[in-house]
Amino acid sequence: MRLRYAGTCHLCGAALDAGTDAVYERGTRTVRCIQCTCTVETVEPETGTAGASARREYERRKQNREQRIRTAHPKLGGLILALSDDPQSTQAWAQGAIGEELLAQRLTDLPDTFRVLHDRCIPGTRANIDHIAIGPTGVWVIDAKRYTNKRPALHVEGGLIRPRTEHLRIGGRDGTKLIAGVQTQLERVTAALGDEPPPVFGVLCFLEADWPLIGGSFTVDGIHVIWPRLLIKRMTEAAPQTIDVDTLHSRLAKAFPAA
Template sequence: MRLRYAGMCRLCGQVIAAGVEAIYERGTKTVRCLDCVPITTAPEPGTAGGSARREYERRRDNREQRIRTDHPKLGGLILALSDAPQSTKAWESGAVGEELMALRLADLPDTFRVLHDRRIPGTRANIDHIAVGPSGVWVIDAKRYVGKRPTLQVEGGLFRPRVESLRIGGRDGSKLVHGVQSQVERVAAALAEEPPHITGVLCFLEADWPLIGGSFAVEDVQVLWPRLLVKRMVEAPPRVLDIDSVHEHIARSFPSAA
């Protein structure tokens, strides 16, 4: 189409003057100059838990090397009789959680596109999973809290402002909620001024969920378990978006952390 207003090619950054022929991508409301060839193959989905597992292995190997260097004769015995610090084991647990989440997301119908372990440019953080489908964009943070119950704590009421917060096994989980909110904001910013509907999710694996109910939302972040998440993703009302275009744009904006 001929552009009514000047724009910038989302691929090469070239300024496209008003009246010039260009490709308008309705899904992301962006333009692409005719010189840029669109991607003909699907973006690399990434490896679930890849960056977390690498960090665990790095810490494990550094600990082993340090102990063997400090104790040449007894290093092997010390390693055999002692456990890695909790800060190291947490990375392994996180990697397993992301891997299990990826297996569950594989149950989604082929109308969905899923990306795993995506790097947030300019930071050391990553997004565990991003799914794009008929029901919109889903930003998913997988958490493996074995045997602990996520609950919604409500304070205030009639005479004080109502305040909701996440508790996990009795501990404050507000930091996790704020982390997902930040990820949703970054994905929205990457998808231009009017992004499609985006849902932030904290998905707890192997947690102590009750037999009936248990899921809830806190500060617009959904808190639930994998099977229910997939069900809601499939059954949620359809949104108007170009799935492939949005998927491609997100994949470019958040590269694989591998």
């Protein structure tokens, strides 16, 4: 592309005047010379597509159901499908994909100093990590949940005679297993960062939930339970660290491939 503004080649450091033809690397929002004399070869990690694996699972279940119904009812299959909805277990995958896509859009509000990976496989398991954000304040492991009009709340038991235990409630129902899922993701990401990892935060981010007007966010066993706008604020305003963001971005992209 022809640069609208002056810049610097991120490989060799050469000054690039406005109007110069250069390569714009969208993933890192940097530019480099078309014929850079730097001998370092860089491969931009694949950032992934938010919600991709959940949407594939939804389509697989939907197609399987359609095939079963049309096979069992050759003449009335189309009518049955038109008059009935997918089961909740199938719709949940579509809702999950939408939640990941919406949060990915919100994460574009992060400054250029952050790098984000979406929909990452956890090797050796069938699980995935919705989003991993790497920035000057640390590494943020984020699980997106879309629970429309349901209120997340902290429920505490014990603390005086009995040991204190913390639980997550969502619309009055126990959702503590979601906390355990983020803790597992957090452990895997921390292990992948090596012997001296930067601060790593686990986040359960609820979209379209019934949050109160005042307060609302909390932690359960060290996992932040929060909404998107406040999450961006916390990520950018936390204490900055000495972090090589690009190196950690590449390391985590290799450790957790795109789903």
